[in-house]
Every structure is written in structure tokens, then in C-alpha cells.
Amino acid sequence: MYEILDHINSPEDLRKLSKEQLIKLCEEVRSFIVECCAVNPGHVGSSLGAVELIVALHYIYNTPSDKIVFDVGHQAYAHKILTGRKELFRKNRTLEGISGFPKRDESPYDAFGAGHSSTSISAALGFAEAARMLGKKDRSVAIIGDGALTGGLAWEGLNNAGSSKADILIILNDNNISIDKNIGGVHDYLLSVTTHPFYNRVKNKVWNSLGDGKARDWVQKRVIDTKSNLVRGSGGALFESLGLRYFGPIDGNDLEQLIYTLERLRNLRGPRLLHIHTRKGAGYPPAEANPTVWHAPGRYNPVTGERVKTEYPADRYQDVFGQTLVDLAHRDSRVVGVTPAMASGSSMNLLEKAVPERFFDVGIEEEHAVTFSAGLAAAGMKPYCNIYSSFSQRAYDCIIHDVALQNLPVVFCFDRAGLVGEDGPTHHGCFDLAAYRSIPGTMISAPRNEVELRQLMYTGLSLAGGPLIIRYPRGIGEGVAWKDVPFQALPIGKGEKLLEGEDVAILGLGPVVNRALEAARLFQAESGKAPAVYDVRFLKPLDQEILEEAAHFKAIITVEDGTLKGGLYGAVSEYFAPRKDAPLIKGVGIPDRFIAQDTQKGQRAACGMDTESLLELLKEMMKNL
16 A cells, blocks of 8 residues: 555645655555566666656646657656556556556557657757647646667757757766765756746846847856756756757755656746756666666565566577677677677677677667678678567668668678567567568568577678568567577578478468477477478568469468568569469568557467467468468
8 A cells, every 4th residue: 555656546646645645656656666566577777766856747647638758658657647647557558558658548648659769859849849839828847868879869869959949858868877965055046046937037138139130149148057066966067059048067866856847847937957967767777776687676675675586488589699699709700799789689799798889879779780780891891780570660761771772792681580578569579571572682580499590690791782681579589599500601592492381381480480480390299290391591582482382382471570451461462463363372470560568479469470370370271272
């Protein structure tokens, strides 16, 4: 039981509390997050650090009329709990519960959906300009972290916001550096002055009286330089040079200071930026001590913080990638690794430890990661660029323009391809097969197990030109021994027959072909005959020998962990479209809709990609034939 939180069903209830009760509420929200995430894992550290900020925002702003736009959404758990979803939060990131990210159709308080980074400023600016044009007095607030600020989209938004004169407040939630207590007194005084209504009225009159000429430019430059020098390390000059009024930095875990500051900033006009410092994992010692691990720690003991050790029945694909990259780097001095802030998630941190001078974490900058890799390749290096499949979509033009068009041998390793589980539709790697298949000169492959991933990476080492995409899923592999398997290049565009059969040919791509093989063998055990099963291995170029062999069957089933439209099913259908005597073609994959959060197993079953569903499909097709 929670003394205050149990009585909060909306921000209206929160606004009735005293300052002392609000402080207590922050403690209870933090405890509730720790309690729930201990048994139902989620993003803990970021949300714990933003509790005071979210309480203060809902206390000062008239949400949902006033819009709070989150970046990514990792820090939004307190927001969900305080906006009528407290009990649903116990099933956060599950099929029966709520999304782990802000979602517009989930609550009117979720002004804008998020899952990828660097979007908040642009979206909040859209809300602000719409309010102006519609004659509304709604306020617009964007919350962005220091990590997300590295994304190019964030700077595009800042640049436009600064020149727009829109009524927007941008909160830079910086959780890397703590407040410098040595200048606290001077800093508090400067903040008090710069947010005071009288000061801002006078300042606005001075600016307006100076007009838009050289005199104003000269005075503004002197003021900006002075502010930047007085507030050591604030970075205010950079933001003010973009046209934003800069305030801060302040302690983002000090509720009273946040409320005091936001009350004053709410009544100002124009584009403003408030710089706050928060502690990732604030209020929970285990998370504060190791913020990287506690970003998404899995299950843990909420009292002691001891994490529940996960035993994997097989190696994870990401670890196979990481170790193979190290092995390739030791073999060839031209091998380099590039990742946009996914070093630990992709296991490229193994390369960082082994060969640090050939490891590049470029921050949350997918476009830069691709074009930087293109430059490395053009200079004769062998770049392996690892991007989560869903995030690669942001660099689509760069893959076309900077890599494929120039025929550069960049190896793209798309981790988290296909259905990813609890993170849901913002993170599914559903669209890569369809998106990249249309790009000339691009090779697209998907290993069915750990050994094939290793061999495909080795194959990429010898490419003379054109990008090679290797996509593989989140999670564990098939349990195939791979560490001592000698490297062997695989022929481009060649697949493999896994099972002889009749009547039906199954063409699979990626690990899902193993489920098809299991279903085929179960059917064979029951009926005495089997369908043929092929691992096509490459979506582009497709193995035409396999296709011509499949042409002699009565029916073809394509199986892929990607969208049916435009993927393997689309490619095979296109190949047989001109033929009058083409076999019946049935596709199994991700349908034309966004798949909700659930376990990977549940999502794959819902899409018919599990062994049981494929077996039932086989029985039905064989019966109808």
C-alpha cells in the first residue's frame, strides 16, 4: 500500500498535493517502479532519474491540454503511472498490459509516440506552431536526454525552433554529469534573476528597442558570452546562438527547485531551453552505482538489487557477432567496427576491449554511422557497421546514396531483425528485407544459425564492391557449436537443400527455416512423406537453381521473419508471376499490421511462424493438394 500514490488517478489529483506530499509521492513512485520492474523487466535507470521532473511537469502544466513530448520514452514510467495507468503498469510491456513507450492511442496524456531517439523537439515544435495557428493557449514541452541530443534530427529541430519564435520549452535532461556544488550559490542567484518576470519584461523591451540590426547583435553576443562564462560549463552560448533562451543547469532531482523554475518558465514566451542534471537510477543505490547495467537490468531482487542471473540454453547471436568481429580484426588489420551507441547491445564492446583503435561508437547517429563507414570503405578499410534493424531505417538514404550507389563494400550487420518481443512495434526489425531488396547492387542475407552468421561475416571480408546486409534476430541461437569452426566463405546468392520431399517446397530465410524443418519432420513422422525444405540464405540475389527446382512442386511455402509484402514472399511471387503453370505460393511471415508487444515466442506464434502453426499449415495444404 502506498499512502499517496494509491490516491493518484490523474495529474488533477497530483495538483491538489502540498510540496511535502509531492516529495513523498516521488519516493512512492520510485518504489513502485522498482517493485514492478523487478518481476516484469523494463527500462529502470532512466525512469528513476526522471521521477521528480515528471511530477513537477504534471504539477505545473495543465496536461493533457499542455503537451509533454518524450524522447525515446525510456524515462516515461512515472508519467504512465501518474496518468491513470498505475495498475496496468504492473503488466508493462506485455500483451495484456501497456506499451513500454509513449503511445497516442493508449492515453490522451501521451501526446506523441516515441521509441526512437531525437524526435521530441521537432514534434513539440509542431504542437507549438499548431496551437499558435489555432489560437490556443496550450503549452508545448519537449524532454530530450543528452544521449538523444547527439542525433541529427534533434539539431534540425533545435535550429528550426530557435528561428521560429514558437512558444516551446525544451528540457535537456543531462544524466552524465552531476551538479557542481561549488558554484551553487552564484548559480542559484543567476537562475533566480534570469527567470524572474520583471527581468524578462525588461529584457524583452531592451531587445525590441534595439531592433534587428547590428547593435542588437553586438549586445546579444556580449550578454551570451558573459552568461556562458559565469555559468561554468553550461553550454548556454551554443543554444543561445541558435536563438533559444537558455536557463540552467539546475538539479533535476530537486523537486522544489524544478517547480520553482518551471513555474517561471511556463509564463515566458518564445523558444526556451532548460538544462537539468539528473542521476540515472536516482534514489535506488544499485541503479546509481551501475547505470549502464540498470538501463534494462532484467529481473532482480527489489530489496537487495541482486539481479536474477539468466541462463541461456545457447549463445546469443549478438555474442557470436561480437566474437567473430574480434577474430576477423585479428586476421585483417583493415577490419573496423562502427556502431551508433549500441556497443554493449550488439556486443561490439568485445572489439572495443580487444582492438580499441579500430572501434568507433559514433553516438545515436545512424546516418553518420553509415556514411562514415562508406568513407572508411572508400579509403580501403573493411568496415562492419552494426545497427539494430529498426534503427537502420533512419539511414535508408545514406545506404542508397553513400554506399550502394558508389559500390562500396560495407558489411551491415542488422541486429534485432524480425520480431523483437516486449519492446514492441517501435523496435521490430520487420521492414529491412522489403526496404533494401529494391536497392541495386545490394546483397541481403540471413543466417539460419550461429555458424552461418560467422561464415557470412567472413564472406564479407572478401567483397570487392557493393554492400552486404547480414540480418539476424534478437536473442539466442540454435545451440550450434561455432567457436572452433574454421572460416569458410559462402558463395553469394546460393542456398542449401535441407530436406528432400514432394508436393510442397518450403523456402525459408533465416533462423525461422529451422522451425519449418521441424514441422516438416513432424509431418513426415505422422504421414510418411515430407515436403522439401530449402534454406535460401540470400534474399538478394535469390538462388535461381532452388527456384527452378521448386517450380516442379505443386505448392511453395515461403517462411521469413519479415514483412510478407516485399520480402521473400514478394520476391518468389515476382519470379513466378510470368509463368502460367506456376505452383501455388503461400507466404508465412509478418502481416501488414504493426505487431503489439509480447514475448518473441508469442509474437511468432501469432504470425504463424512457430513449429506448431507451420505443421498445421502443412497438413492443410497437403490435404487440399
